[in-house]
Amino acid sequence: MAYGGPSTNSAAMSSASSQLKQVTLDKESELRIEVSNNAPLRLRVLNGTAEIFGSELPPEIWLTFPPRLKFAVFTWYGATIEMDGPTETDYTADETPMVSYVNVHAILDARRRRAKDSSSNDSESSQGPRVIVVGPTDSGKSTLAKMLLSWAAKRGSKPTFVDLDVGQGSITIPGCIAASPIEMPIDPVEGIPLDMSLVYYYGHTTPSNNVELYKALVKELAQVLEKQISRNAESQASGMVINTMGWIEGVGYELLLHAIETFSVSVVLVLGQEKLFSMLKDVLKTKGNVDVVKLQRSGGVVSRNVKVRQKSRSYRIREYFYGLTNDLSPHAHTSDFNHIQVYRIGGGPQAPRSALPIGSDPVSNPLRIAPVNIDRDLLHTVLAISYAQEPDQIISSNVAGFVYVTEVDVQRKKITYLAPSAGELPGRLLIVGTLTWLET
Known part of the structure; x- marks a missing residue:
């Protein structure tokens, strides 16, 4: 701090x-x-x-x-x-709606205490509350999530924060879904620490770019967290707090339902949207173990237009490389083309026409891993460094960090990029999406 x-x-x-x-x-x-x-x-x-x-x-x-x-x-x-x-x-x-927010925290805290007591008896009820915060854009979802996490940590719990909002990014840069254990109240200046975060790179700032990839990464993150939490009684009893995007209609609504099911959510907090509350209440009523709660949005929430959101994303990327107060010193590296491999997820034919039924047309495969030529089209893109050893492991692998492409010399076959630290990259497989940044 x-x-x-x-x-x-x-x-x-x-x-x-x-x-x-x-x-x-x-x-x-x-x-x-x-x-x-x-x-x-x-x-x-x-x-x-x-x-x-x-x-x-x-x-x-x-x-x-x-x-x-x-x-x-x-x-x-x-x-x-x-x-x-x-x-x-x-x-x-x-x-302010703070009294209602802290009342929700009190109920969640009681459930965590019961789960913690049950864990010592090997009871099936040792799972703490899994809370998802939903609502339209600019309704205060990430703020409420941070409050619930900090209050829980202050009471001695260690909940897992899951961020599914690829548009802004509360844990790391935009374009990612991520999770991090919260062991202390969140620093009001520096935010959520990155050192223990689990990050998957989606590569776009809206799920609409590749809905199937978004769902696949959400499922992958949920499965990994499930394994980790099942081995830690304290994390299991502490539960989760899940932040979501502001897209709540059509496909966005279906993705919310997908997240609720994938993470086995037990509490849905709906901020500032009567219609969404009614829809979720109705569709989840058959699941007796899911509580849907309507909460008032804070009057301090400010609506942001597209330009403001773009600026916010740019600041988040700059913060990753330079720090909140320009206290970090990123390093410029130059590498030969053959030292790295760049891949894009999605696009391309799913199957050759000869392999399809007569009269069928080939369709794009949203989960196809396609190699990308290293050329000047990569200039100003943000690339994720995958932990994958082989291309077909990219979707199921989390990422180590990010680099920013500052120059591509096609004649000399050299690529120059900005990295947070000196030394070799932790992986040779890089992922490109549509996320770009113009350093100023």
Whole structure:
């Protein structure tokens, strides 16, 4: 976490004193903040207690939040907050759904306790709650998921966070589905740690690009997690919290049902959508072990247009290589074409026409692993480094990380890419999708 410590350089403070601001919050109210696009914001709790995304803030210690970050500081009993730096917006609100959110947490916590007690008796009821958060775009799904995870960790549980939102990416870059064990309340600045994450590369920012691949990766992730959790009684009793995309109609709705079934979900939390709640309540009523709960969306949620979403994705990719505050130093590498192999998933004929019934036309195979020529079409693409040893293992293998292609010299057969660290790549098989980035 970006701590500045309670003692601060007095000269620096005096030069920015005009931007110092104190805000007093009443109990069960929050300060909603959008950090400036051009400068970071420092914030601390002067007195009382407050939290961000369910994680309690340390008293009297400055935290530094990077530009463009949006968050809310909530207090249960009252607090005084001090800010140092510019904001795009900041205002207080006393109408929040936090009481209903924490009530849900209390019910989930009780189920985790029962599951933990049952695990010592080898009971079948040792499985903790598996919670999925669903709702339309910009309804606060990822924020609620973080709160539930942090509150659970604060109570001593170790739930697994599963992120199925390929459009934004709460764990790693967009274009991925991923999972990570949560052992401590989530850092309000740095977010979810990557060091223990399990990541599969889908390669696109919407499931509509390749629905069958999306479903296959969701199933693969669920199967791997099932094996891991079954060997760990604490993880099993702690359960899961699953974040989803905002596509909730048509195929998007079918993908939500697919996720609910694939992860054996026991609790569905529906944010801000009466129609979706009614549909899920109706279709899941035959499953007596699934609770569908409707919750109010937070008033602090801001609707984002396509351009804002694209910028957000770009910031997430940049953060992967350079860090939140440009504190990382990525390395440029140049490799011969024959040292790596690039593959794309999907496209191409599923079977030759001669192998099909008479009158049938060949259709594309969404799970086909196709080699890609290394040329200038790869410029500015983000490639995933697969752990697969052979091409036919790519879909069933998670990825080690990502590189960004900065130059392709076809004549010299050299490719230059940016990587988070020095040294050889952990694998020679790379995956390309439609995810691109223009470094600025």
